[in-house]
Structures are given as C-alpha cells and as structure tokens.
Amino acid sequence: MSLDINTKLLLVFSLFCFNVVFAGESGARRADLGMEGFEQHGRGLGLSHYKGRSSHLFNVKSFGARADGLTDDSKAFRAAWKKACQAAGEVDLVIPKGTYLLGPVKFAGPCTNVSKITVRVKGYLKATTNLSKYGYSAGWVEFKWVEGLILTGGGTFDGQGAKAWPYNRCPTNFNCKLLPTNVKFVGTNRTVVRSITSVNSKFFHMALVECKNFKGTKIKISAPADSPNTDGIHIERSSSVHFSRSLIGTGDDCISIGQGNSEVTITSISCGPGHGISVGSLGRYRKEGDVSGLVVRDCTITGTTNGIRIKTWANSPDRSAATNMTFENIHMNNVTNPIIIDQAYCPFASCTPMGTSQVKLSDIYFKKIKGTSSSAVAVTLECSKGIPCQDIYLEDVHLDLASGEKQATSTCKNVRAKYIGTQIPPPCA
Ligand SMILES: *[C@@H]1O[C@H](CO)[C@@H](O)[C@H](O)[C@H]1NC(C)=O
Numbered sequence: 001m002s003l004d005i006n007t008k009l010l011l012v013f014s015l016f017c018f019n020v021v022f023a024g025e026s027g028a029r030r031a032d033l034g035m036e037g038f039e040q041h042g043r044g045l046g047l048s049h050y051k052g053r054s055s056h057l058f059n060v061k062s063f064g065a066r067a068d069g070l071t072d073d074s075k076a077f078r079a080a081w082k083k084a085c086q087a088a089g090e091v092d093l094v095i096p097k098g099t100y101l102l103g104p105v106k107f108a109g110p111c112t113n114v115s116k117i118t119v120r121v122k123g124y125l126k127a128t129t130n131l132s133k134y135g136y137s138a139g140w141v142e143f144k145w146v147e148g149l150i151l152t153g154g155g156t157f158d159g160q161g162a163k164a165w166p167y168n169r170c171p172t173n174f175n176c177k178l179l180p181t182n183v184k185f186v187g188t189n190r191t192v193v194r195s196i197t198s199v200n201s202k203f204f205h206m207a208l209v210e211c212k213n214f215k216g217t218k219i220k221i222s223a224p225a226d227s228p229n230t231d232g233i234h235i236e237r238s239s240s241v242h243f244s245r246s247l248i249g250t251g252d253d254c255i256s257i258g259q260g261n262s263e264v265t266i267t268s269i270s271c272g273p274g275h276g277i278s279v280g281s282l283g284r285y286r287k288e289g290d291v292s293g294l295v296v297r298d299c300t301i302t303g304t305t306n307g308i309r310i311k312t313w314a315n316s317p318d319r320s321a322a323t324n325m326t327f328e329n330i331h332m333n334n335v336t337n338p339i340i341i342d343q344a345y346c347p348f349a350s351c352t353p354m355g356t357s358q359v360k361l362s363d364i365y366f367k368k369i370k371g372t373s374s375s376a377v378a379v380t381l382e383c384s385k386g387i388p389c390q391d392i393y394l395e396d397v398h399l400d401l402a403s404g405e406k407q408a409t410s411t412c413k414n415v416r417a418k419y420i421g422t423q424i425p426p427p428c429a
Pocket residue numbers: 086087112113
C-alpha cells in the first residue's frame with residue numbers, strides 16, 4: 001500500500017502553520033507590485049447577458065499578459081486580481097484564449113465590496129517547471145479568503161508535472177518537501193467551480209481547506225496512473241461541499257475526504273485510473289476534527305486499486321469519529337479492493353502497530369455496490385480492536401471476480417456488519 005495519505009496530512013499540517021504565519025504578514029498581498037493596469041467597464045462592451053447589473057470586467061491581457069506560452073505572465077495576473085478584488089459589486093476577471101506560462105499566483109481576499117467574482121479561464125495555463133519558484137506547501141494557483149467566487153470558462157490548468165515527479169520524495173520520505181497543488185482553495189465561502197480542466201499537476205490537482213459552501217461540477221482531471229501523489233480532489237476541514245458530474249483519473253485518490261469535514265456530497269463521478277474514492281487517512285495527528293454527513297452516490301470506478309476506502313491510523317494519538325456516511329449506487333469495474341475499511345494503517349517504521357485506532361467509525365451504509373473485483377477479496381472490513389465499528393450496513397452488494405472465475409470473498413475484523421438484500425460475495429461467517 002502506498003504512503004499517499006501521509007503526505008496529505010503533512011500538507012494540512014503545514015497549511016495550518018502557513019496560515020498562522022500568513023495572518024501576521026500584512027505585506028503578503030503580492031498583488032501589490034505597483035503595476036498599473038487598465039480597468040475596463042462591462043457596460044458598452046456588448047455584455048448584454050449582465051442584464052444591466054453593474055459589472056466590472058478585468059482582462060489579464062490589459063495588465064500585460066503576453067499569452068505567448070514563454071513569458072511568465074504571473075505579474076499581470078496578480079495585478080488584474082488586485083484591481084478586480086478592489087472593485088465593487090459583480091466582477092469578472094477574464095483570461096482569454098491563449099497559452100500562459102505562470103509561476104505561483106495567489107488570488108487572496110477579502111474583496112470587501114465585491115458580491116461575486118467570476119474568474120473566467122478560457123486559456124491554457126502552464127505552470128512554471130522551475131521548482132525553486134514555489135513556496136513550501138504553497139499551491140500553484142491559490143484562492144484564499146474569497147467569498148462568492150466562480151471559477152469557470154472551460155480552460156485548463158496544466159501543472160507540467162512530468163518534470164517535477166522525479167523530485168517527489170513523499171512516497172518514501174515522511175519529511176519530504178511538498179510539490180505545489182495545481183488549484184488550491186483556502187478559507188473560501190460560496191465557491192462554484194464549473195467546466196475547468198486540470199492536468200498533470202505536480203502534486204494534488206485540487207485541494208479545499210476550510211471552505212464553506214463549495215460546488216464543483218463538470219471538472220476534468222487527468223494525470224498518468226503512475227504519477228506520484230496526484231490526487232484529484234482533496235477536501236479538509238470543510239463543510240457543505242458538493243462535487244458532481246466530473247471525470248477524474250490520476251496516480252492517486254480520485255477524491256479524498258480528510259479530517260474535519262461535514263456535509264460532503266459526491267455524485268456522478270467517473271473515477272479511474274487511481275486509488276479510488278477515500279475517506280482518510282484519519283487519526284494521524286492530535287485534535288483532528290470529526291467527519292460526518294458524507295454521501296457518495298451514482299459513481300463509476302474503473303481499474304483502480306480501491307473503490308470506496310475508509311482508512312485510519314492504527315495508533316491514532318486522539319479520539320475522533322467518522323459517522324453518517326452513505327455510499328450508494330456505485331459501479332465497480334475491475335477494482336482491486338472495491339469495498340475496504342482499513343483501521344490498521346501503519347506504514348512507517350516509527351509507527352507502533354501495537355496501538356489500536358481511536359477513530360470511531362459508525363453509521364456507514366454501502367448500498368447497491370455492483371460490478372467486478374480484480375482481487376479475490378472484494379469486501380474488506382478491518383475495524384479497530386479498541387473501538388470496533390458500529391452500525392455498518394451492506395445492502396444489495398453484487399461484486400463478481402473480473403476474471404469470471406470462482407466467487408469473490410469477504411474478510412472482517414472487529415465488526416458485526418448488518419446485511420440486507422443481495423450479498424455477493426457472501427457475508428463474513
Ligand atoms: C468599499 O466601499 C466603501 C464605500 O464606497 C469605500 O469607502 C471603501 O474604501 C471600499 N473598500 C475597498 C477595499 O475598496
């Protein structure tokens with residue numbers, strides 16, 4: 001099993017530190033580069049769809065973006081954001097068609113007088129491959145403390161990860177330097193991400209940290225199956241999050257739901273290749289938040305190592321809980337571990353496997369999980385010895401072996417699951 005999840009926790013931990021530093025750093029709004037751009041007003045530009053509402057349009061090209069794919073356009077992006085964020089009412093920031101080379105860019109709020117800010121990416125954004133340009137654990141394109149953001153336009157964020165992946169030490173070294181996430185959202189409220197593509201991120205493709213009311217739809221994410229830590233979407237300490245109608249194929253989890261999340265809904269996602277849809281890993285650090293109110297529905301998972309996975313550390317330092325989670329109508333195509341609860345996660349030499357996970361798992365429903373398993377064990381429920389799982393339901397599960405040979409099997413530890421309806425493989429004895 002890979003060490004992918006550790007890096008996730010490390011990311012979150014370092015973000016936390018970063019926030020503390022950032023809070024005291026008044027000069028951090030790096031948009032303040034003294035660059036003057038030209039503000040264009042929406043009125044008179046034939047933008048009839050604004051229906052007369054006062055609207056302000058800022059085009060990165062008016063701020064000096066070259067879009068030649070060779071010149072670093074970061075300064076122009078920062079300058080355009082600065083003006084957009086200082087405007088009032090409904091604001092548009094437009095990145096027209098063209099290829100833009102970009103270093104790290106932070107789109108930080110608060111944008112005091114802005115009610116809605118639409119960032120329309122029509123162009124193709126290419127990340128700088130020079131790794132020394134990126135800060136520790138920073139995103140490539142980062143939205144921070146923004147309210148009412150809409151990120152849309154059909155454009156692409158290309159992390160140009162292939163040149164960076166050989167420098168990723170995270171799969172083997174716990175104290176690794178984190179490579180940049182393609183698009184990161186930190187502390188945003190009322191965010192919509194629609195019709196955006198992310199390819200070949202150096203690290204995670206999208207990450208949400210402390211976001212509220214987030215909707216993502218029609219998102220395409222792709223990276224090679226063997227690219228390290230290229231998770232599609234990672235969600236942490238966020239609430240009221242809904243991702244739908246998206247295609248995700250990477251070298252790691254399609255979607256991972258970390259600690260401190262509530263009311264997260266994932267629907268109509270096509271996942272694969274990758275490591276599937278994961279809750280966790282949970283229970284690595286002190287004072288982790290609980291996870292509750294997760295729904296994963298109407299998804300197709302193809303050729304991944306896991307389908308639905310819940311993973312917690314074997315020796316968690318504090319108690320926490322993950323409860324009220326429903327996985328329903330999931331189709332598995334040739335998935336190695338279609339349903340897996342693993343509460344004995346303990347990958348490092350420094351981790352004492354003697355401990356028992358203190359993450360309490362309860363009220364978990366697996367309903368209508370169908371399709372094929374590429375390994376003999378299609379259902380693995382390995383719960384904590386110290387705090388056994390409670391109220392785990394399997395209803396209408398039908399998982400055959402992809403090879404078409406003998407019947408798949410189930411294994412269970414420290415759990416008495418409740419079975420309803422069809423059960424293939426047969427329940428644990
Ligand atoms: C917001 O609008 C108010 C009233 O017009 C103004 O005084 C203030 O400077 C504006 N804030 C910013 C950040 O532009």
